[in-house]
Amino acid sequence: MIRLFIKVSVLCLVSLQVSGKSQPNILFIAVDDLRPSIGAYGDELAVTPNIDKLVAQGTMFKQAFASVPTCGASRASLMTGIRPTAKRFLTHKSQVQLETPNATTIPKYLKEHGYHGVSLGKVFHTQTDSADHWSEAPWRPKNVNNYHDPKNVEIAKSNHSGRAYPYENYDYDELEHKDGMIATKALSELRTLSKKDQAFFLAVGFARPHLPFNAPQKYWDLYPEEKIALPSNYFRSLYAPKQAFHNSGELRSYYGVPKKGPVSDEMALNLKRGYYASVSLVDAQIGRLLNEIENLGLDENTIVILWGDHGWQLGEHKLWNKHSNFKTSTHAPLIFSVPGKQVNQQTDALTEFVDIFPTLCDLLGLPKPEQLQGESVAHLLDDPNDHKNTVAFIQWKSGTTMFTEQYAYTEWFDKDGKFLTNMLYDHKKDADENVNVAQKPEHKELVANLSKALNTKRLAIK
Numbered sequence: 001m002i003r004l005f006i007k008v009s010v011l012c013l014v015s016l017q018v019s020g021k022s023q024p025n026i027l028f029i030a031v032d033d034l035r036p037s038i039g040a041y042g043d044e045l046a047v048t049p050n051i052d053k054l055v056a057q058g059t060m061f062k063q064a065f066a067s068v069p070t071c072g073a074s075r076a077s078l079m080t081g082i083r084p085t086a087k088r089f090l091t092h093k094s095q096v097q098l099e100t101p102n103a104t105t106i107p108k109y110l111k112e113h114g115y116h117g118v119s120l121g122k123v124f125h126t127q128t129d130s131a132d133h134w135s136e137a138p139w140r141p142k143n144v145n146n147y148h149d150p151k152n153v154e155i156a157k158s159n160h161s162g163r164a165y166p167y168e169n170y171d172y173d174e175l176e177h178k179d180g181m182i183a184t185k186a187l188s189e190l191r192t193l194s195k196k197d198q199a200f201f202l203a204v205g206f207a208r209p210h211l212p213f214n215a216p217q218k219y220w221d222l223y224p225e226e227k228i229a230l231p232s233n234y235f236r237s238l239y240a241p242k243q244a245f246h247n248s249g250e251l252r253s254y255y256g257v258p259k260k261g262p263v264s265d266e267m268a269l270n271l272k273r274g275y276y277a278s279v280s281l282v283d284a285q286i287g288r289l290l291n292e293i294e295n296l297g298l299d300e301n302t303i304v305i306l307w308g309d310h311g312w313q314l315g316e317h318k319l320w321n322k323h324s325n326f327k328t329s330t331h332a333p334l335i336f337s338v339p340g341k342q343v344n345q346q347t348d349a350l351t352e353f354v355d356i357f358p359t360l361c362d363l364l365g366l367p368k369p370e371q372l373q374g375e376s377v378a379h380l381l382d383d384p385n386d387h388k389n390t391v392a393f394i395q396w397k398s399g400t401t402m403f404t405e406q407y408a409y410t411e412w413f414d415k416d417g418k419f420l421t422n423m424l425y426d427h428k429k430d431a432d433e434n435v436n437v438a439q440k441p442e443h444k445e446l447v448a449n450l451s452k453a454l455n456t457k458r459l460a461i462k
Contacts, residue, residue, distance in 0.1 A: 023114060023199035023364065024339065025302040027293065028106075029286060030123055030203065032071060032210040033322065034308025036062075036333045037279055047222045047280045050287030051335070054306060058337030059381050060346040065392040065403060066310035066353050069322040069329040070094075071210075072125030074309045074353065079105045079124065081357030081372040083461050084395040086413065095129040104369050106357055107201060108133035113366055116198045118189055121182040121205035141181040146212055148172045155255050166254035167274030168214035174281060177216065179206045183285035187292050194296045204289065206282045209312070211321075212254060213274025215281040220273060222280050228273045230265065231316045232432070237326070239436040240317075241421040243399060243412045248313075248320035262318060272314050300339055303363065307353065308332035316432070325401045325410045325423075326433055330394045338363060338381055347384035350392045350403060351377050373461065393457060402454040408433060409450040422447070 038048045040055040041062065067077040073089035076082075076096045080103045084090070088099050096105055107117040111133065119138035124130055127138045146162075147153050148170045155164035174180040186204045193200040208215065236245065252259055257267070286306070293299050311329045313319040322329040334351060336359075337343075354374030361368045362378035379386050387405075394401040398420075401410040406428055412420040424438035424447060437443055 025193070025199050025298060026110070026115070026201045026360070027289065027302055027304045028123075028201065028203040029289070029304070029306040030075070030121075030205040031282055031286075031306070031308045031333075032122055032205070032207055033310070033312045034209060034279065034282070034333060035311040035314075035328065036308075036331060037276060037314075038333055041333060045223065045227060045276060047276075048283040050283045050290060051306065051333075054286070054290060054304060054335055054337055055346075056344045058304070058335055058341070058343060058345075059384060061334040061336075061351045061377070061380075062346050062348050063392070063403075064307075064332060064334035064351040064353070065330050065394060066308075066332050067393070068395050069310045069324060070396075071122075071309050075124055076100070076129070078307070078309070078353040078356055079107070079130070081106075081354050081369070081374050083354055083373045083393065085461055086395065086398055086400075086417075089395075090397060092125060095126060096124070097128075097130050100371075103371050105130050105133050106360065107203065109357075109366075109369060110201045110360075110364075111135055113364070114199065115201045116193065116196060117201040117203070118193070119203045119205075120186050120189065121179075122207060123203040123205040139185065141178055141185070144178045144181065146178070147214060148176070152214075159255060161253060163212070163253060164255045166212050166251060166257060167270055168212060169217050169220040169274070169277070170214070171217040174216050174219075174284065177208075177214075177281065179208055179282055179285050182206060183288045186289055190289070190292050190296060190298070194298055206285060208282050209275050209278035211250065213271065213278045215274065215277040219277040219280045219284075223273050223276050225269070225273070228269050228276075230268055230272075231314060233317060233434050234268075234315050235318060235434075237317045237423075237434055237436060239439065240423050241412070241436075243421060244325060244410070244423060244436075245317070245319065246321075246323050250321040250323070263320075268315050271320070275312070275314055303339070304335075304337040305356070305360075306333065306335040307356070323396065325394060325396050325399045327403070327408055327425075327427075328433075329396075330401070336381060341381040342384075345384050347380045347387075348405075349377065349380055349384070349387040350389050350405065351380075352389070352392045355389070391453070391457075393454075400454060400458050402450065402457070404450075407446075407450060409438075409447070409454060411451065411454060422451070424450070 040052040068084040072092040073094035117134040152164035358376040362376040392403040423436040425433040
């Protein structure tokens, strides 16, 4: 019976050229600043039962990388399948409509192929970016205060930036939280969309665990103080060049955070605790969506894809936020749950976020737009050990990083493209990237080979 069900489901997916409900629905879940701090990814601290459940229903990509470690640029790259360069997709303000105005996007392409596209919360960085690519105007909750503790509310009002402390634990109803509102809106949309004769592409973008780490007290309670510790590499990576580091400026824009120098250990521990509490808050909202998919009987014909837009530094190398070429800033979760495909599996194959668009095309039986620069990983849903992609590329301003199955190699260039400096980490010996070994004589030939491969790819990207 199980084999029969799988064969029938696969046939449904293969025959997607036919319009209407024969096409699978797509629930596309974006989570801001989500690193793999998830139970299913092996994080023993994380309390994420709903994301773990999604993993059990599909395939977890353990080595997935955002193409650029900042939100606007990462999302623009992912939604177009186009790689960043030193001149494209550079900042959190990057927009498809400004930087690649002739490119199609996932929602536009699906809309052209019969889908009803809906965007809730933060999917693109700004609502105006490619807004006409959806079937309905993108929706976000309005006039929502980031803070609920009266003390923080007053601080935010008196601060021109509207920011108070970078974290908050206060006892309030999570449905009053921005992400609770987004989930509630998504439930309503699911009920409406389930009644349509048209397949839907519902993209839901959650705000946390982006700063400020404000979550109801019950989520903080999941992480007792005695379980929170500073990272083992709470120090700058040895011999890494100055280009590898930044001043954690995003964090320093919040009230009570010193403008320079290290934060106190107390604040560092609270930041980590608040981050995990925010992850659990979002996990609960994702659970609401997954439960509604089942309640509406949509689970047998709905593809669910979950991704974090990039990684996040929780004090590793004394860095906070993202904005670096270290693995911690670029490594992010990616999960596919596809009816008729294998379940409860994981793959170590190197995967890039520019691979998501072509993968969707393969799953839906659609031709791939010529602009796509990634590779489909649909084959990994059938055989997670079928590794075809052996490298992943990251661009962060003037720095290009190439991840292989063993190494992380980075080069920085000046505005004229002249080589400045580099760094190399052997993940088999130094998984946390604590000691840059690029300058060691014994690695001269290795560095030369990695440099050639990196620059061949970098210069080929248009």
